Amino acid sequence: MKELEIKSLKPDTYYTAPVFIDKEYILTTPDMPLSNNIIEKLKKWQFSYIYTDGETSNKPIVATEESGLQATNLNEDLTVVEVRKETQVFFRELCGFLENTFETYKARELINYNFIVEHIKKITPFIKEKRDFILDMSNLKVTEHNYLISHSVKTAILSIALAEFLKLPQHKIIELGAAAMTHKIGMLKLPESIVTNPGGLKDAEWNAIKAYPILGYKILQTASFPSAVCLAVLEHQERNNGTGYPRKQVGDQISLYGKILAVISSYCAAIEKRPFKSGKDAHMGIMDILKSMGKQYDVKVVQALIYTLSLYPIGTKVLLSNNSVAVVVKTNSANPNQPIIKVLTSEEGAPLADNVVMDLSQNTKIQISRLLTQSEILKLSAK
Numbered sequence: 001m002k003e004l005e006i007k008s009l010k011p012d013t014y015y016t017a018p019v020f021i022d023k024e025y026i027l028t029t030p031d032m033p034l035s036n037n038i039i040e041k042l043k044k045w046q047f048s049y050i051y052t053d054g055e056t057s058n059k060p061i062v063a064t065e066e067s068g069l070q071a072t073n074l075n076e077d078l079t080v081v082e083v084r085k086e087t088q089v090f091f092r093e094l095c096g097f098l099e100n101t102f103e104t105y106k107a108r109e110l111i112n113y114n115f116i117v118e119h120i121k122k123i124t125p126f127i128k129e130k131r132d133f134i135l136d137m138s139n140l141k142v143t144e145h146n147y148l149i150s151h152s153v154k155t156a157i158l159s160i161a162l163a164e165f166l167k168l169p170q171h172k173i174i175e176l177g178a179a180a181m182t183h184k185i186g187m188l189k190l191p192e193s194i195v196t197n198p199g200g201l202k203d204a205e206w207n208a209i210k211a212y213p214i215l216g217y218k219i220l221q222t223a224s225f226p227s228a229v230c231l232a233v234l235e236h237q238e239r240n241n242g243t244g245y246p247r248k249q250v251g252d253q254i255s256l257y258g259k260i261l262a263v264i265s266s267y268c269a270a271i272e273k274r275p276f277k278s279g280k281d282a283h284m285g286i287m288d289i290l291k292s293m294g295k296q297y298d299v300k301v302v303q304a305l306i307y308t309l310s311l312y313p314i315g316t317k318v319l320l321s322n323n324s325v326a327v328v329v330k331t332n333s334a335n336p337n338q339p340i341i342k343v344l345t346s347e348e349g350a351p352l353a354d355n356v357v358m359d360l361s362q363n364t365k366i367q368i369s370r371l372l373t374q375s376e377i378l379k380l381s382a383k
Helices: 036-044 074-108 113-134 147-165 170-182 185-189 203-222 227-235 256-271 282-291 299-309 374-382
Strands: 002-005 019-021 025-028 049-052 317-320 325-330 340-345 351-359 368-371
Touching (some): 074 113, 074 185, 113 147, 113 170, 147 299, 170 256, 185 203, 203 227, 227 256, 256 282, 282 299, 317 374
Antiparallel strands (some): 002 049, 019 025, 317 368, 325 340
């Protein structure tokens, strides 16, 4: 699609094809002019561009009913896009902070618990205010930071959300968040060639990998982090059935923080795209964790994850029983398998521009049939 600068737009112009904001939401259709009111709202919300495949026209083009295109509620869509941007900025700021923290440690072997706590305290209110956006892990993308950074920040965000569901006291939520943010810090002591190796590690290299939780524990202990935080970092690779490392602990030998980080870090690793592997969709990441519930992972923690994210986490694209395509926009803690969805296409596959939002727990006729495949998602994005 062509980019059009907001400052270059002329009021009351028609376009021969739909005009989009943020390449997702339809702003106007060919039978609707780009009014001065719309342009002023775009400027107010600090958008720089709009997108279209059309050309300018001085008269409307009547849309056919078969096109299924209608302009959405402008204020609502602009607000959604703006909050997404705000969420992305918040995530990038956390990544930037953690990257600076890790760089400072590598350069001077200094790390300050109180600085980390200051940033952890910002996450809880953000989750409460913008839960449906910050828990959409597919929306939390960053290119300028490495995998360890983005993974650690996502683990911290989701760990705090899960801790809120478990109703842990605030001081424990802060400790857990700090542990999540720093649980990979031991990796900084390993050679880069081992950390970024996509597979095929030699025995000596694998033994080095298995030692990184111990290295992280010692780093934080030396920096006078709370003992519960240090222990969580030591235990985040332990598994309930004793197959983890570094101490092969089982069951209740593992602390609650350690059990939570084991689940959340594994989930975030499964859905994270890396240079040598594509990430799984959120639903499949949940299903992988479920398969190991009671074996590798603590039952209560896995259940809490499901109630926090649902079986169909926010951002999951699904095929409905009536052949429409939808995206999950809100989880339903009372019914994890029946989220709130936004319908994206008609039963015939035509894109819908109007906001059709449906609570599947209140709908007995339409339910989720299956997830969309990756190829179906790419095809949908191309429409």
